[in-house]
Every structure is written in C-alpha cells, then in structure tokens.
Amino acid sequence: MIAALRSVFLAGAVMAFAGAAQSEATHSILEFKDLDGWSDDDHGAALNVFLNTCRDFDDPDWTTLCAVAESEGPDNPRAFFELFFRPVLIENGEKALFTGYFEPELDGSRYPSGRFQYPLYKMPPEAKEQNPWLPRRDILSSGVMENRGLEIAWVDDPVELFFLQIQGSGRIKLPDGGSLRVGYGGTNGHPYRSIGVELVRRGIYDAHQVSAQVIRNWVRRNPAEGQELLYHNPSYVFFREVRRVAAEHGPLGAMNRSVTAHRSIAVDPAFTPLGAPVWVEKDGADPIRRLMIAQDTGSAIKGAQRADIFFGTGHDAGLAAGRLRDPGRMVVLLPIQRAYALLPDEF
Template sequence: MLRGLACALALLAVPAYAGLDDARITLVPFEELDGWEDDNHQDALRVFLDTCRDLDEPQWRPICALAQTQDDGKAFFELFFRPLLIEDGNAPLFTAYFEPELKGSRHETSVYRYPVYAKPAEATGQVWLPRRDIEEGGAIKGRGLEIAWVADPVDLQFLQIQGSGRIRLPDGGSIRLGYGGSNGHSFKSLGKELVRRGVYNEHQVSQAVIRNWVRRNPEAGHDLLMSNPSYVFFRKIGDVSASKGPLGAMNRSITAHRSLAVDPKYTPLGAPIWLEKDGAEPFRRLMVAQDTGSRVKGAQRADIFWGTGDQAGKLAGKIKDDGRMFVLLPIQRAYALLPEDQ
C-alpha cells in the first residue's frame, strides 16, 4: 500500500523551488548517509509532524497525512523522500543556539534597569536607528514598548542574538519572549571586535569572557556593546507550555537536538534534514528545518537548537564545526531539481 501511494505522489505537479540557480545539487543514496541506520527516526518523525501540518503545497499534503499513521519512521522517510546534497561553493559551518533564561522584572527597578523592547511601528521594513540611538539615546524610552527589564546589558544583547528567551520574575512567574523584528542593521560580533582591538585572541573569546570583560571595563565595555548596531525587538509569547521549546520561524515550538535553523533560500522550512556535524563531538541526526536566523546564510550553513538555560548555552557556544547536511525532499521534487546529467 505504501509503495502504491509513493507512485501516486510521484505524479503530482512539482512546484517551483526558487533560489537554487547558483547551487550544485547531488542525489545521495540513504546508505551513504553516515550514521543513518543508528538514529531514532521515530523521534524525528514526531518533530516532523509538529510543523508538517503547515506545509500546504500539493506534494506535502498527502505525505503529512500519511505521516500521522506511521509507526516506522525509518521506513517512512526512506520510501517517500530522497536526500539531496545542496552546495553553493561556501565552506560548511554548523553552530548551535539556545533559549536564554534571564532574571528580570515587569517594572524598572534599581536592579533591573535595561528594557526589553517590543518593535515600534516605524521600524518595519527598513534600516532604522542603530543600537546606540535606541539604548544610549533613549529613542523609544517611555513609549510603552517595554516588555520587561533585566539587570545586565550584556545578557540582553546575548538574548537578542539568540532571538528568543524567558524572563524569570521575582514572584516565580516568567515571560516568554519570541522574535519581534529588528532595526535592519547588520550584526557585528562582540567577540570579533575584541579580537580586532587586540584584547583577546580568537580562541579565548566566549560569552563568559565578554561578560566579565565588560563588567571589569564599564566605559570600554559600553562602547563595545554599542559597536554592534543591530538591535532585536521581542514579542510576548503567551500560549506555549513551559515544558516546550520556543517558537521557531514556523510559529511552532522547536525541539532540542532535532530542530534546525537554516537558510530558506536553499532549504525549505519544514523539510527533514540529515545532519553530519563533525568536530570534537560528531553529531549525526535527522533534524527538521523549523527556524531561520540572521547569521544563517548558505546552503551548507545551519544552527542546531540546543535547548533552554545556561547549561545549554555553554554547550551551544562551543559548537562551530564543519560537516555536511542533506535536505530530504519528496521524491518527485527531489528528482525535478537534479541536473540532466544525473
């Protein structure tokens, strides 16, 4: 029955997949995926189902309907998908991100002095004021855009880099934050700026090092924070269980070690991804493309969601590795993307 459905799916029209004119695309058999046999494909299938319902193209709808009935994830993926290696000529880079937890308050206090802002209407669809004007110049102070206040400006900027997080309140409650937009300026790394200034060598820089240096050098530290003109705004997330991950680009909760932020120019959101991350701790796992990021650009560039809290942050910050990733697409779409000589 499954094979009959696979044949029927192959007859469906293949929608255009823009953005791949500059890419090299290679079909790779499942047996050539390193570690494929050892993964828990059923776990991956459950994560796939979290966002599959939002895929509304003709080739995805019947696959998603069928996925809800499967008890053998490995057979499902092997039967209805084909892995593609998509390359754009740039070196592969795989990093990780996390959901920070910061202590804060709904009201400004002597301890919690740094506001977490919602996006002002005039910041939509354009390059707007840089960070210095927003934080130092108080361009939107007192306009009712403050969602919460936190104690540390370095942690606030790290929160903005991650794009989502939780504010733990003194009464034991919390505020869940999701990405609310940006001021349109390009991101500039604080760590790279410290290296450029000759303060540290590249291998010495970490979030903890940056935080401690700013605290020891308040004036120079403030200038360092202002050197990144990019500013991220947030929105309150009120309908996500505390036990679930933050909302990704598909407006669904993402899952630690299974959700991936990708460049949607090359990788369609919702697609399964086989990831082979190398480095000190190799990582071989079937992921799902459920998020994006301003720093995630390229066909072989991805960010692994590592979880929530300080420990996840420490581990995520150590990941900066090469490897390969393969996009799993419905069979007919996969073959339609291949050059004629394959």
Template structure:
C-alpha cells in the same frame, strides 16, 4: 543571487543514518508539516501521521537527500533559550529594559542602529518596555538568541519571543574582539564574550555597539514544557530543530546534519527556524534547549561538517534533471 550547485545523494551516503532515532525527527517534523505548501509536501505530511511504527522507512520512501552548496563552507553554531531573572517594573537592580516593537517600524525596512537607539534613548518613555533585566550584557545576548524565559520577581515565568528587528545586518562581536586583539580566536565563545564585556563595562558597551542589529520582543504563550516558538510559529525541540537560511533550505524540511568538532553530531533535524546571522546554503544553527547547560553547549559550537536536505522525491529528481 546565483543558485548553488545541487547533488542528489542516496541514504547510504549519510554516515550514521542507520543509527539515528528518526522517530524523534518525525515528532519534530509533525509539529510543522501542516504549514508546508505544495502537493508533494502535503502527501509526505499526510503519510507522516501514520509512520510512527517505522519512521526511517517513511523518510526513505518519501524523500531524497540533496546536497545544496559547497560542504567545505559549512558552518554550524548553536543557540538556546536563556533563563534570566527579571522584573516587570524598573528597580535599582533591574534597570535594563527589553522592548516590544515600536509602532511604525515596518518589517524589512531599516530603522535606527543599535548605537543610535541606545545613545539617543529613542525608546525610553514610550511605554514599550516588556520587562527589566539586571545588566546590559543579558539584554544583548537575549537579543542574539531571540527568545527567553524570564523568572519574574513575583514568582511567575514570562516567555518572550522574537517580535521584530531594526533591519540592520548582524555583525559578530566575537570577530570584532579578535580583530582588535582583545581575545584570541581560539578562545572566542559566548561565555568568553559575556565575561569580557562584564569585566570591561565601558569598553564592552562600545564593543556591543559593533552589532547594529537590534531585536524587539513579544510576549508568547507556550506550555511550560515546550521550547520557544520558532519562525514557523511552533515550539522548537532541543537537538532536533535547526535554524537555516530559507533562501536555500525550505522551512519545514528534514535536514541531515553531520557536525564535526569536539562533540560530533550525525542526526536528522528539521529546519524550523531562521536567524539574521544564518546565511548560506551550508549554514546551520542548532537549537540546544533552555537554561544554563544548553547555553554552555550552544556557546561552544563553531564547527564544520555538511548539511543534506531531504526533499520530496519528485522535487529532488527534478532538481537533478531527472537523473
């Protein structure tokens, strides 16, 4: 894999830096910094615990902004934690299951595709069902988001998180709808896709099969007020947690996000999650929170901008050749 171009910047190059709430970013950083490895990260983590009085000064003292890759290729999307009604048993209304990972499926190994799993009923009757939802569209988008809060018929709430996948690449259903002329490009959003599939159930089911990736879940124990668990096994924070491609952006690193679009963002976030569709040095997926409002906000995001990673000063300078 070719290494992208890197450029060390100054904090003056981060438009909006002086007006952000770095304290909120510091709180997000503190949740996952104990999982960072390397002495340069640990020094920053140790000092972060005593930086609440002046978080901006802390980030400026221990980090340097590094632009990785070509910002002209930057793409930001959004994701959220759905809240869905569900049942622990199959009923005429709740007839579409979400599954835990089947025994024998090894991480990184390619298994059957979504179409093969669905058409051949490969998971049925194996006792892998966690819960049942009311329609297949909700199952699909729960897999896309990777976590959810299930409001059960018994009045309890069940939190589910990512439990594995079948090893196939993610393919965009929205792009396929545009390619087939079924939706204009400017109208593609999660809400539009959901509505179209529900309005065309037979054709919609085949459209969903365009994405061969299939996600399995696991039950997770998370405090009621916390966000879902991300790739670093800690709760995500709305507006401050970011999914990245860890081949380019270290998990746990602070990231300055400049997002264009209808609702621009100039904000320090923390790379605390990953996603099968998040590929590239300038690719970011912003966590918007839980519930319908977060879903509406996240589903409308598809914007350019740029990501600047904050790396420990010594590491940043080494990348720049000591300049």
C-alpha cells in the same frame, strides 16, 4: 552563539528554493545506506518533530506526505522516510559548518527596581515606519523610549540583554517563580556588527579566543569600555511577549512553531526548504549522527552546507551551543519526485 537574529518567515514563502541560489548548487542523490549511522537513529523522535510543522505546508508534494505520516508513519517511522524520500546532498562549493543556538533565560521582573533596571522594549510605531530608525546608542541614551509604556519587563544584566537580542527570543524568570517568554518583535533596521570581531580588530583577543562568554567577561570587567563596545553594534532588537507557547515547549522558530532541542536546525532556505528532514553528520568533538528538521533560519546561516543546531533553554544549553563550531555534512531528505526533478536533464 551565532551573530544572527531569529527572523520570522511565513512557511509558504520559503518552501520554494530561490532560483539564483539553486543555479549555483549541485545536487547528488544518495542511498540511505550512504548516511553514516542512519540505522541507529530514533526515527520516531524525528517524525514527531516533522509532524509539528508539516501540517502547515501548502505545497502538494509535502501535504501528501504529511497526511501519510499522520496516518501510517508512527507504526514504522524509519520505513516512512525511506519509502517516500530520497537523500539529496546539496553543495555550493563551501565547506560544511555546524554551530549552535539556544533560548536564553534571564532574571527579571515586570516592574523596575534597584536590581532590575534594564528594559526590554516593544517596537515603537515610528521604528515601524522609518527604516533604518535610530541606532542602538540613541535608543538607549537619548530618552526616546522613556515614559511611553513600551517596556515588557526589566532585567538585571545589560550584557545578557544584549545577547538575548542576538538570539532574538528567550525567557525571563520572575521573582515569584513564574516566567514570561519573549520573541522577536522587530528591529531598528541597522546592520548587525559583531563585537567579537571588533575585539579582535582592537587587538584585545585573537580570533580563536573569542566566544560569547569571553565577551561577557570582558564587558563586565570593563564597564565603561564595555558599554561603548556594545554601542559598536548599531542594530537593536525589539521584543513581543509570547503567551501561547506552553512553558515545556521550545521557542517559536521561523515556521512559527516551537523548535525542539537536538532535533531542530536553522538552515538557509535558499537551499534547504523549511520543514524538510535533514540528516546531520556533525564531526569534531561529540559527533552527531541524527535526523533533524529544518524549522528555523537566521541571517548568519548562509549556504547549502550551513546549519545551526538548537540546544534548548538556559545556561547549560548556552554553553553547549557556544562551543559548537564543527565540520561535517548535511543531507536533505526530499520527496522522491522533488529530488529527481533537481537532477540535470541528461540524468
């Protein structure tokens, strides 16, 4: 699980590459035959995900290809990608790293009870006006949030609520069998501090031992110390209820569209434009060779060869995402003219 918040960005604001980051990057145009496993992928599945967000593009290079994809791409999706794109390997001197993220699912209620005692809050007006606002400890212990009608729901586990804030979105399963979905609604403005790193600093675990599940177990075994450990992270995330996304669809990504399990990734938009197809070659355990779409971002996703793979919703998705930390390579598919424009003038 990444130590990041799912930030919300307008697609148009991040389609252009950041100049400073691009000046540090190198770009190599590859052939599709250079992509390991390219011919074996389900290009139609990737095209469907591409169409989910390409309609929101406002850049002419992309809007033209989106129109073509809608009218002609479904007949031969692999040919569509090979005809109108070029694979571009973007590097900035850092090794590739793939991690995973997911949509948590918590048990909760719209009303407090003996079981459901831990509220998810909407952002109070003063937190919008003052940056930074109160740290986590003061928000939870000073009573500043009480009796103001800011609660969206109550859950039964403060540790799961803490990790829900790290992911930034999730689902709350209600006692009547229904559910509600929450999304990122803002932050108190304090920087995120990793409690996993803090456990290592205290000598409780070695770095290779720390995972989300290890942290959960330690906090539950040590309730008083565990609460203090959670306070070590002063950052606090507020939520909003998301009503317009159908239950069968994934949570909203940075392009304000649903992300798709095993086909959507979070990237660094300083190097990879949101909405772009990205060929993923993840090595390590359970290698992945798949065309995915860059539809999300996160504060821990930094670098040209850095991606976070969306694994879906619920417990099993969380376990799979939490185990992922593998090397490999990612290759961005760019419109032909955009790809060649990145090469040095002497090309």
